[in-house]
Amino acid sequence: MDTNEPLEPPSEFIIKVQDINDNPPQFIEGPYQGSVPEMSPVGTSVTRVTATDADDPVYGNSAKLVYSILEGQPYFSIDQNSVIKVALAGMDRELREEYLVVIQAKDMGGHMGGLSGTTTVTITLTDINDNPPKFSKGSYEFTIPEDLGIGKPGGRVKANDRDIGENARSTYSIVGGDERDVFQIITDSPTQEGILSLKKPLDFESKKFYNLTVVATNVRSSTTGVPFLDQAVVKVVVEDADEPPVFTESMYVFEVHENAPITTVIGTVAARDQDAMRSLIRYSIDRHTDLERQFNIHVEDGKITLAKPLDRETDTWHNITVTATEIRNHSQISRAIVAIRVLDINDNAPEFPAEYEAYLCENGKPGQVIQTISAVDKDNPVQGHTFHYRMEILSNPNFTIKNNLDNSISILAKHDSFRRQKQEFYLLPIVVTDDGDPPMSSTNTLTIRVCGCSKDGVVQSCNPEAFVLPIGLSMGALIAILACIILLLVIVVLFVTLRRHKNEPLIIKDDEDVRENIIRYDDEGGGEEDTEAFDIATLQNPDGINGFLPRKDIKPDLQFMPRQGHHSGPNGVDVDEFINVRLHEADNDPTAPPYDSIQIYGYEGRGSVAGSLSSLETASSDSDQNYDYLREWGPRFRRLGELYSVGESDRDP
Numbered sequence: 001m002d003t004n005e006p007l008e009p010p011s012e013f014i015i016k017v018q019d020i021n022d023n024p025p026q027f028i029e030g031p032y033q034g035s036v037p038e039m040s041p042v043g044t045s046v047t048r049v050t051a052t053d054a055d056d057p058v059y060g061n062s063a064k065l066v067y068s069i070l071e072g073q074p075y076f077s078i079d080q081n082s083v084i085k086v087a088l089a090g091m092d093r094e095l096r097e098e099y100l101v102v103i104q105a106k107d108m109g110g111h112m113g114g115l116s117g118t119t120t121v122t123i124t125l126t127d128i129n130d131n132p133p134k135f136s137k138g139s140y141e142f143t144i145p146e147d148l149g150i151g152k153p154g155g156r157v158k159a160n161d162r163d164i165g166e167n168a169r170s171t172y173s174i175v176g177g178d179e180r181d182v183f184q185i186i187t188d189s190p191t192q193e194g195i196l197s198l199k200k201p202l203d204f205e206s207k208k209f210y211n212l213t214v215v216a217t218n219v220r221s222s223t224t225g226v227p228f229l230d231q232a233v234v235k236v237v238v239e240d241a242d243e244p245p246v247f248t249e250s251m252y253v254f255e256v257h258e259n260a261p262i263t264t265v266i267g268t269v270a271a272r273d274q275d276a277m278r279s280l281i282r283y284s285i286d287r288h289t290d291l292e293r294q295f296n297i298h299v300e301d302g303k304i305t306l307a308k309p310l311d312r313e314t315d316t317w318h319n320i321t322v323t324a325t326e327i328r329n330h331s332q333i334s335r336a337i338v339a340i341r342v343l344d345i346n347d348n349a350p351e352f353p354a355e356y357e358a359y360l361c362e363n364g365k366p367g368q369v370i371q372t373i374s375a376v377d378k379d380n381p382v383q384g385h386t387f388h389y390r391m392e393i394l395s396n397p398n399f400t401i402k403n404n405l406d407n408s409i410s411i412l413a414k415h416d417s418f419r420r421q422k423q424e425f426y427l428l429p430i431v432v433t434d435d436g437d438p439p440m441s442s443t444n445t446l447t448i449r450v451c452g453c454s455k456d457g458v459v460q461s462c463n464p465e466a467f468v469l470p471i472g473l474s475m476g477a478l479i480a481i482l483a484c485i486i487l488l489l490v491i492v493v494l495f496v497t498l499r500r501h502k503n504e505p506l507i508i509k510d511d512e513d514v515r516e517n518i519i520r521y522d523d524e525g526g527g528e529e530d531t532e533a534f535d536i537a538t539l540q541n542p543d544g545i546n547g548f549l550p551r552k553d554i555k556p557d558l559q560f561m562p563r564q565g566h567h568s569g570p571n572g573v574d575v576d577e578f579i580n581v582r583l584h585e586a587d588n589d590p591t592a593p594p595y596d597s598i599q600i601y602g603y604e605g606r607g608s609v610a611g612s613l614s615s616l617e618t619a620s621s622d623s624d625q626n627y628d629y630l631r632e633w634g635p636r637f638r639r640l641g642e643l644y645s646v647g648e649s650d651r652d653p
Contacts, residue, residue, distance in 0.1 A: 094131065139232060211235055214234050
């Protein structure tokens with residue numbers, strides 16, 4: 001009988017998988033890069049490599065690894081800790097910079113039957129400063145022209161270094177030789193060259209050769225602490241160049257008296273050619289510095305002479321530029337400044353510094369000081385000025401002078417009987433003389449006005465008309481009277497203007513000009529041909545002739561009578577002639593109103609091809625008309641045709 005019950009209880013089994021060596025070692029991080037300084041000692045560590053094995057490291061030797069070098073000996077070795085080390089001393093980067101090393105890792109402890117894996121390690125030797133700079137040759141020779149500018153390059157030297165980077169950088173200097181203060185050498189960092197240049201100008205005529213010792217020194221010290229350096233000899237040959245002439249002085253100062261005669265020699269300048277050719281020199285004045293051409297110079301000997309008289313009072317100093325040019329080569333030019341001082345002579349008379357105008361009080365006392373006067377002189381003597389004053393009229397009855405002992409005088413009044421009514425002002429000529437050689441003098445006039453003063457001597461009025469004014473009438477009263485007169489004049493002008501405006505005729509305004517037409521029919525039942533138009537103005541003005549109305553706004557210069565023409569009746573009138581006559585009368589009528597007007601004539605005329613437009617002579621009515629033709633006239637008349645068409649449809653029964 002099947003009951004699905006177990007015959008015996010369940011049992012548990014543990015199955016253990018036994019590892020075998022079926023996985024080789026692997027370098028997960030390979031290939032490797034490493035570096036070590038050149039010349040490193042044996043045993044210097046370079047880098048470390050690591051391999052892994054997937055086998056069980058506990059059971060057996062399946063995961064026990066042993067490292068070895070397949071390639072890279074005898075330069076490098078590897079220990080049991082997988083560290084790569086230097087195995088050979090004295091490895092030089094300048095001989096070989098890079099090494100490729102093959103590393104093997106083998107399991108089973110390196111025994112037979114073990115599995116292995118390999119990787120590569122690239123080892124680079126880094127540079128150290130173990131090589132000195134070296135000039136390519138022991139001596140250099142440069143030819144430098146004597147006119148080479150200061151700081152301009154005259155030659156280049158270079159010392160090569162087998163090292164790289166900062167270890168190869170060098171600086172240049174001059175350590176020996178003659179005239180070291182004439183030359184300098186500068187290091188050009190990008191090219192590592194030494195540039196030889198000048199500190200002072202060269203002179204072929206003074207020295208033609210120079211010998212210098214140039215040293216190149218490493219910037220970084222060597223491994224021993226002693227800097228590497230090398231030196232070379234530089235010979236400089238000075239080349240002669242055509243130089244401009246040289247003046248004996250950079251600036252000349254000469255003196256000359258003012259008003260000296262023309263062709264007076266002021267001084268002499270000199271220049272000479274320093275070159276071996278010794279070219280002749282020609283002298284000239286730069287006219288930009290002597291625009292008035294006051295000086296000349298001899299082209300051969302350099303003598304400067306006067307071309308025009310000089311005036312010290314105008315210019316005390318004159319600065320001109322003199323040029324010296326080689327005759328052999330006109331491009332070689334030198335310049336020198338010549339300062340010319342103009343010396344003073346007594347050629348100007350003393351005079352008043354300004355026009356003096358003095359005031360004298362009527363009530364002044366005799367001996368009263370009226371004015372203090374001084375003088376000026378354009379000259380400038382070394383000992384200073386001394387002026388002497390005197391009146392042109394020695395025995396002047398009204399005034400006298402007093403010397404103040406300081407080159408000034410005082411004018412004094414002799415009496416107290418000065419009156420403005422008698423004499424308003426006095427002119428006092430005064431002669432001023434200096435003590436120059438020869439003495440110079442001038443006559444100057446002092447104007448003295450007689451004025452009314454207060455008791456304290458304060459000037460109040462110098463106008464003689466002030467005495468004819470009424471007693472007690474002040475200036476304020478005069479101003480008030482003048483203002484009243486002006487006000488009355490303004491009122492009178494306004495009154496006259498208003499009166500004129502009242503008397504002027506009024507101009508007919510446009511909105512008041514009402515024109516009407518009366519149409520008269522002479523015959524009952526007559527059409528438009530029997531009408532005549534009249535202006536209602538004719539009825540309002542019975543004196544008018546054929547509608548002639550004089551203008552009310554202006555007075556015509558001439559009277560114009562309208563033309564009296566004979567017009568035929570309605571049945572025999574010449575309408576064209578009638579209209580032309582009316583047009584001529586309107587154009588030439590000076591009494592016509594100053595605005596445009598319209599004149600209407602109801603006569604249509606005869607003989608028209610279109611016929612009459614009047615509805616009086618037509619036999620048809622509006623209901624008989626057909627307005628369909630309006631639509632054929634175009635879009636502008638289409639709406640009009642529709643309106644008339646609507647009207648016809650409304651009239652249909």
